[in-house]
Amino acid sequence: MIISELGSNRDPPTVNKIFSTMQKILCIPVHGLRGSGTAATNMCMVASGAVEAFFEIGIHCWDIAAGAVIVTEAGGVLLDVDGGPFDLMSRRMVSANNKTIADRIIKEIDIFPAERDDAVKK
Ligand SMILES: O=P(O)(O)OC[C@@]1(O)O[C@H](CO)[C@@H](O)[C@@H]1O
Ligand SMILES: [Mg+2]
Numbered sequence: 780m781i782i783s784e785l786g787s788n789r790d791p792p793t794v795n796k797i798f799s800t801m802q803k804i805l806c807i808p809v810h811g812l813r814g815s816g817t818a819a820t821n822m823c824m825v826a827s828g829a830v831e832a833f834f835e836i837g838i839h840c841w842d843i844a845a846g847a848v849i850v851t852e853a854g855g856v857l858l859d860v861d862g863g864p865f866d867l868m869s870r871r872m873v874s875a876n877n878k879t880i881a882d883r884i885i886k887e888i889d890i891f892p893a894e895r896d897d898a899v900k901k
Pocket of ligand 2: 816817818
């Protein structure tokens with residue numbers, strides 16, 4: 780069972796990538812793809828083992844900071860959507876029960892740009 784959200788970006792090419800990622804993940808296949816409505820509870824569901832993985836692009840650091848600690852303390856993994864190290868300010872992440880599951884989900888993610896939370900505004 781995988782969990783995610785539709786995000787808040789309604790730019791049509793971005794929405795296409797969100798749906799195309801979800802379609803590919805469904806067809807891995809997985810048992811289901813759900814969203815609880817908020818990143819914080821999605822990450823708690825990963826930590827509890829109720830779902831195998833949560834991923835999202837466009838999320839903010841304040842939405843996932845506590846969840847990142849909770850998943851890590853539960854023995855789960857956090858990665859960037861490109862498979863690199865998790866970056867709290869990047870506005871994107873995969874969290875999973877283990878690295879094998881995270882790596883499998885990452886293969887299906889169509890990455891789109893999201894301005895970093897620590898971007899310097901001019
Ligand atoms: O829904 P979630 O995962 O808790 O929060 C996602 C989020 O983008 O949605 C809100 C605005 O729509 C923001 O406050 C927040 O950063
Ligand atoms: Mg929300």
